[in-house]
Amino acid sequence: MSAPAPASPQEAPSLESAPTLIEVQGLERFYPIRKGITDFAFGKAEYVKAVDDISFTIKRGEILALVGESGSGKSTTGRLLVRLDTPTGGHIRFDGTDVAYLKGAALKAFRRRAQIIFQNPFEAFDPRQTIGEALDQALRIHNLGTAPERERKIITALENASLAPAREFMARYPHELSGGQSQRIATVRAMLLEPDFLVADEPVSMLDVSVRADILNQLLDLRDRFGMAILFITHDLAVARYVADRIAVMHYGKFVEVGDAEQIIANPQDPYSQELLANTLPAGNEQ
C-alpha cells in the first residue's frame, strides 16, 4: 500500500515544469438568505458560504480532482471557474489575466478557452436540435470557420472520439443516444473550441460502469494530446485517484486538504479526508 504507483500511461510527462494556467486566490461565493427587505436595510443579512476563501493553482496538462459531499461547494467552484457564476470575492487568474469579474465580449472570449461538461448527459442537449446542429452551434457562437470548415471539424472530432460514422450521429436527436454516447458527444462539443481548461462536473456518476471507463480514458487522452488542464469534480475517491494528479478535499465551502492524489488516498491528514476515505466502500477488486 505504501509503495508508490508505477508510472502509468495516464501520468503526464514533466508536470513539475509545466506553467501555471489557473491561479485562484481567496475565491468566495456567498448567497444571501432572503429574510426580508428590512433585514438587508439594517445590515442583518445572512449568507450561505457556498465557497469560502479557497486558493489553489492548476498547471497546464494537470488534472485536479475536487472531492467532497453534496453541498460542499464543489459544483459552485466549477461554475465560478468557467464563469457561469460570478464570485462575491477573490480572484481567478487565467493565463495571467484576472477573469473573475469579466463581462461582455471579454467574458465571451474567455469562455471559448474554458469549457464545462455536466453530470446529466440527457439534459446537456436541446431535445429539438440534432447533434450536428448542437455541435455546429458551439462553433457558430464563436464565429469559427465557414459552414464546410465547421462540418469537417465536427466530423473529425466525432470520429476521433470513436463516434463513427459521424454523419449518422450528427443526424440523430439527443433521445436517440445512450447515456454514454451523450456524454462522449458533450465532451466532443466542449473540445471543439480547443479550450485550455475543462471543468468536468461528475461526468460519469450517472453512467453505467461499462461506459464510465471510456469517458475517463477519453478525458485522460485529451489531456495527454492537448495538454489541457482539467478540474474533475467527483464524490468518488477511486475515480479521483484514477484520473487526477492532485486531489483537493472540500468541506463546507473550504479546502481541508490538497495534495498529490496517491498521497491523499494512502495517507490523508485531515480528519474529514480520513472520514471520507474510511466510508468509501471497497469495490472488492483491490489486490
Next chain:
Amino acid sequence: MSQAVPLNPASASDAPLLDVRNLTITYRTDRGYVAAVRDVSFTVPKGGSIGLVGESGSGKSTIAMAVMRLLPPNARVTGQIIFDGVDLTQVDDRALNKSWRWRKLSMVFQKSLSALSPVHRIGDQMHDVLHQHEPNLTESQRREKIDGVLAAVNLPQRVIRAYPFELSGGQMQRAMIALGLICNPPFVIFDEATTALDVITQSQILNEVKRLKQEFDLTTMVISHDVGVINATTDTVAVLYGGQLMELAPRETFFKAPAHPYSKALIDSVPPLHGPKRRITGISGWKLDLAETSAGSQLSSSAPGASSGAAMVEIAPGHFVRSTGTESVFAQEVAR
C-alpha cells in the same frame, strides 16, 4: 391467502424463503416483444441476502418488481416465484394486498423523493400503510410501531410531522426504509436504496441495514449497479446481463475468482481505491438492444433462455456460471 397455492407444505423449515424458478418476463411494446428477464432461477434461504448486480437494462429491477407483483399490465410473466411455499405469480391482487405486500415482502426504492407523497406528512404516510395492511391495530399500537421503526433507522420523532421536502436525502432514504419495515416483513428488497446518497451517508445507511437485518431477522435482496454496495451487503451475488443470469456465486468466490467474462469485466471496470494503479477498460457489447436480441424469442410458454442451449453450469458447490457458448446474449454482443 385462500386463493394461494401451497406448493411444498411439508418442507416449511429447510425450504428457501424465496425460490425463483425459470422466471421470464416479456414486455409487449410498439417495437415488438422485449424479453426483459429470461429464464432466471435462484433461491434465497431464510436470513440470507442476495445481491442482483448489473447495468441498466439487465433486468434486475424487473425481477424485483415481479416479486412485488408491481409490473405494468403489458408485462407477461412465466415461471414461478415461490415465497414461503406459495407461488406469488398465482396469488390474486386482493389477497396480495391483504396478506403479502408490506406484511411479508416490502421494497425500498431508490428515489425516495418520488416514492413518498409530497403533500402528506411522513407520519401520515406511515399511518396509511398500517391502516391498509394492519387494520386491526389500535391508534396507540400504530403510534408505537411508528415510533419504533423511526428509532430503528435513527430518525428523530419530529420526522413524523415533517413533509418529505423538509428532509435531507439521507433522512428521506431512512424514512423509506422505516416505511418498508413498518409491518415487520421477513423479506425486504432494497432497489438502489443508497445510490443517490453521499459516500458517508451511504456507508451509515448500509451499516444500519446490516444491523436491522440482524435485529429484525430479515432476508434481503439488494439491487445495485455498484459492486462495492453488493460487496458490503450480500452473501450471494447474481450477475445479470441482458435479462439473463451470467453468474451466481457466494460473495467471496465472486470477488476472488469471478468465472464469467462479464463478471470479470464488471469488477475490472471500476478503478481500485488502493493497490497498484491500472488502466480500466469499458465493457464491449454494452449497447444492448433488447428488442433486437429477442427478435426470435416470441411469447411462448417455454422460456427462450432454457431452449437456447447456453445453460448455467455448476462449477463449484453453489457457484453457477453461464457457459459462454455462442447462444448467450453476452457472447452475441461481444462478437458484434
